[in-house]
Amino acid sequence: MSSKTFRGGVHPKKYKELAEHIAFEYFPAPDEIILPLSQHLGKEAKPLIKKGDEVILGQLVAQADGFISAPIHSSVNGKVLSIGKEVTPLGFPKDSIVIKASENSVDKRFTFPPLDPETITPDEIRQRVAEAGIVGQGGAAFPTYVKLSPPEDKVIDVVIINGCECEPYLTRDYRLMIERPDDLISGLKLIMKTLGVKRGVIGIEDNKPEAIKILSHKVEYEEGIEVVSLKTKYPQGAEKMLIKAVTGKEVPPGKLPMDVGAVIQNIGTAIAIHDAVVKGEPLTRAALTVSGLGIRQPKNLYVPVGTPIQNIIEFCGGVTEDAVKIIVGGPMMGIAQYNLQAPVMKATSGILVLTKKEVTESEETPCLRCGQCVDACPLNLMPTKLARYTQLKRYEDAEGIGITVCMECGTCAFTCPANIPLVQWIRLGKQKVLQMQKERAEK
Amino acid sequence: MADTQILIEPKQKVYFDLTTSPHLHSQWSTAKVMWFVNLALVPCVASALIFFGIQQILIMLVAVLFAVGTEAAIQAIRKKKVTLFDGSAALTGLLLSLTLPPNFSLSATAIGSIVAIGLGKQIFGGIGYNIFNPALVGRAFLQAAFPVQITTWTKPNYAVDSITSATPLAAFKFDKLLTETYSLAIGNVGGSLGETSAIAVLIGGIFLIAVGIVNWRIPISMIIGMFVFGGALWIINPQQHPSPVFQIFAGSFLFGAMFMATDWVTSPITGKGMWIFGLGISLVLILIRTFGGLPEGVMYSILFMNSFVPIINRYTRPRIFGEQKEVKK
Numbered sequence: 001m002s003s004k005t006f007r008g009g010v011h012p013k014k015y016k017e018l019a020e021h022i023a024f025e026y027f028p029a030p031d032e033i034i035l036p037l038s039q040h041l042g043k044e045a046k047p048l049i050k051k052g053d054e055v056i057l058g059q060l061v062a063q064a065d066g067f068i069s070a071p072i073h074s075s076v077n078g079k080v081l082s083i084g085k086e087v088t089p090l091g092f093p094k095d096s097i098v099i100k101a102s103e104n105s106v107d108k109r110f111t112f113p114p115l116d117p118e119t120i121t122p123d124e125i126r127q128r129v130a131e132a133g134i135v136g137q138g139g140a141a142f143p144t145y146v147k148l149s150p151p152e153d154k155v156i157d158v159v160i161i162n163g164c165e166c167e168p169y170l171t172r173d174y175r176l177m178i179e180r181p182d183d184l185i186s187g188l189k190l191i192m193k194t195l196g197v198k199r200g201v202i203g204i205e206d207n208k209p210e211a212i213k214i215l216s217h218k219v220e221y222e223e224g225i226e227v228v229s230l231k232t233k234y235p236q237g238a239e240k241m242l243i244k245a246v247t248g249k250e251v252p253p254g255k256l257p258m259d260v261g262a263v264i265q266n267i268g269t270a271i272a273i274h275d276a277v278v279k280g281e282p283l284t285r286a287a288l289t290v291s292g293l294g295i296r297q298p299k300n301l302y303v304p305v306g307t308p309i310q311n312i313i314e315f316c317g318g319v320t321e322d323a324v325k326i327i328v329g330g331p332m333m334g335i336a337q338y339n340l341q342a343p344v345m346k347a348t349s350g351i352l353v354l355t356k357k358e359v360t361e362s363e364e365t366p367c368l369r370c371g372q373c374v375d376a377c378p379l380n381l382m383p384t385k386l387a388r389y390t391q392l393k394r395y396e397d398a399e400g401i402g403i404t405v406c407m408e409c410g411t412c413a414f415t416c417p418a419n420i421p422l423v424q425w426i427r428l429g430k431q432k433v434l435q436m437q438k439e440r441a442e443k
Numbered sequence: 444m445a446d447t448q449i450l451i452e453p454k455q456k457v458y459f460d461l462t463t464s465p466h467l468h469s470q471w472s473t474a475k476v477m478w479f480v481n482l483a484l485v486p487c488v489a490s491a492l493i494f495f496g497i498q499q500i501l502i503m504l505v506a507v508l509f510a511v512g513t514e515a516a517i518q519a520i521r522k523k524k525v526t527l528f529d530g531s532a533a534l535t536g537l538l539l540s541l542t543l544p545p546n547f548s549l550s551a552t553a554i555g556s557i558v559a560i561g562l563g564k565q566i567f568g569g570i571g572y573n574i575f576n577p578a579l580v581g582r583a584f585l586q587a588a589f590p591v592q593i594t595t596w597t598k599p600n601y602a603v604d605s606i607t608s609a610t611p612l613a614a615f616k617f618d619k620l621l622t623e624t625y626s627l628a629i630g631n632v633g634g635s636l637g638e639t640s641a642i643a644v645l646i647g648g649i650f651l652i653a654v655g656i657v658n659w660r661i662p663i664s665m666i667i668g669m670f671v672f673g674g675a676l677w678i679i680n681p682q683q684h685p686s687p688v689f690q691i692f693a694g695s696f697l698f699g700a701m702f703m704a705t706d707w708v709t710s711p712i713t714g715k716g717m718w719i720f721g722l723g724i725s726l727v728l729i730l731i732r733t734f735g736g737l738p739e740g741v742m743y744s745i746l747f748m749n750s751f752v753p754i755i756n757r758y759t760r761p762r763i764f765g766e767q768k769e770v771k772k
Contacts, residue, residue, distance in 0.1 A: 010469070012467050012469070013467070168467060240764060240765065244764075250764055250765040251764075251765050252765035252766065252767060253763060253764075253765055253766060255765070323459075324459060324460050325459055325460040325462075325466060326459055327464075327466055329464075331464070331465065331466040331467045332464060332465045332466070332467065333464050333465070334464055334466065335463075335464065336459070336460060336461045336462060336463065336464075336466065337459070338459065338461055352466075354466060358466075358467065359460065359466055359467065359468075360468070361462075361468055362468075362472035362473075362474070362475075363472070365472075365473040365526075365529065365570065365571070366569070366570055366571030366572065367571050368473060368476075368570070368571050368707045368708055369571065369707055369708050369709075369710075369712050370476075370658075370707035370712070371658065371707070371710075371711065371712030371713065371714075371717070372655075374712050374713055374714070374761065375658070375714065378764065379763060379764040379765075380761040380762060380763050380764050380766075381761075381763060382712070382713070382760060382761070384712065401760060402763045402766075405763055405764070408464075410464050410465030411465075413465050413468070414465045414467060414468055414469055415469050415471075416469075417469070417471040417472060417473055417475075417476050418472075418473050418571070419468065419472060419473075421463075423464075423465065424463055427463075
């Protein structure tokens, strides 16, 4: 089986060996959890409880507000301590519900009535996915039921499950694929049913032969479902790259996957859909990898949403002497943390503790015009020019050569031998251009 | 750049970096790249010493020392950060020396190095800002200032045939004498210090392609260009024009293709641009070798194409992913 891929990309060191052989473990409920009301793209949820209320695991504590929003459920049994601004892993405070977990109450929990996946209708699936508060587990946390409700005029012909996990260190999707292949396939079938799609593809990078083997075997007798081996390359897991590799189609700038007939779902999302429909479980826990050379015991964990990072790090044996950086997410796109009280959110894929050895940065020098960023950019942009235009505040020029198309994957900055923070400059320029476009639209 | 904060209190106090993603970086840095290119020139240096004598090391030393010294002096005068250890000035010196004839005067070599760094590089603002390949600027200056010396060739140590005082290209151009490809590959023929041995050049060049420093498009497009343009002339009149294989192996072609045209700063940044650049060099080179007064023209053709790089970059912007070029149904 030859592996499919896209043009460009880079090959960062993988560090997968740290956690890929470690089976998932359940993280015990912490004393206190923090539930930001905005754990998804879109409008923040509206709290339904007040200070002092008793809540149980799985109870709805905040309802979705509008179309692109998702409800939030308590991930523990306990009592509401407060509702107010709390730090989040995104780096700035957000309105959050803080719940004090009570002891000896593990039996109490709320679940929806389980549904039969054979007889369920698409609308019932959508409703359940919406009620369960499922958001994309890949990082952007887009409410899943919105993705499952494409406009009438869009013809969807393929559902692609994103099993690439191209970010270094992260192993949770890999572990989910080999530990819960049946649930994954069940979730995929539910998605296909919802969208009325006959073709399902599970795309997996070829550095995960075990997952490819297991899932290929499992889908042998499933009609319309296939496993596709993809080349191991960053950012193979980016939606546009994945669609290109699987279908050969390119999503035009500013368009969505559904515009080329594809819907992408993450491994964790498909499993969450299965759990919500078949087991009736709302989304109250995050499956994540704790890894990096700076953590004493790398693990793959099911963690109650809202658990502070601090607790998880302690659970994994703490950090080593030479740890210099803590990241939520992967090392290529994740966010460095300054406050370990920040909680795990629904879409948190990993917590990484990196040492000096891993994040070594050499000095920035002038651009050598080597063209390596141009060669590596998966979207065929010219990162060095975009960064230069931003530095010179020539935002119109940056807009003209496509700065808004950038998905900020960080490939350019990774590859730059002169160590220029290219994507960081581009992010800044992109913000300015978007602001400019907004002002223009208002005129 | 790195902000720090105290974290994990009170149990453990650690300072943490807060830089933004990506948090990993490839292991390359400007200095490392430059030293790798220097390293890739070792086979060429060795071939120079083998074929032209151990004393040639003096030319290289003088070239490197004066290049580095000039860089340091100018940076010190301009009160800029002295960047001696990034290896780029040393590389310019070494490259320059390898393009000079054996036993070239040491004082002229020193002048060449000063010009290469001063006029070729620092006058534009230093590393990354120059338009022309600095080593070739130095050599072009020497060609103008010492026209006789720079075309006086020494007989190599292990010469077996009669063509020893001229370079293979000159021998062909003026006397229609062909040198065997075997000799050209090994390098025991007349020519510039580091350029006569195709094998030595290729070892270094392939190493640089393998580690990802040299983009394969430039050498490959130059070689293809030579096959196409040189081959066309050869097919038309094999008596008047040498075979493209000879064109490739003789003179500075391979050295230029691997080490000079591929200079990052002075070559295009786009893939398509690199093809245009490489093909352009070969075309200009064929014109100079065939119709010009000089037997060789790699230096001029690369410098000539260097001047087009900004415009090539401008007009070869890659098609953005998903951008519609033509309507496909």
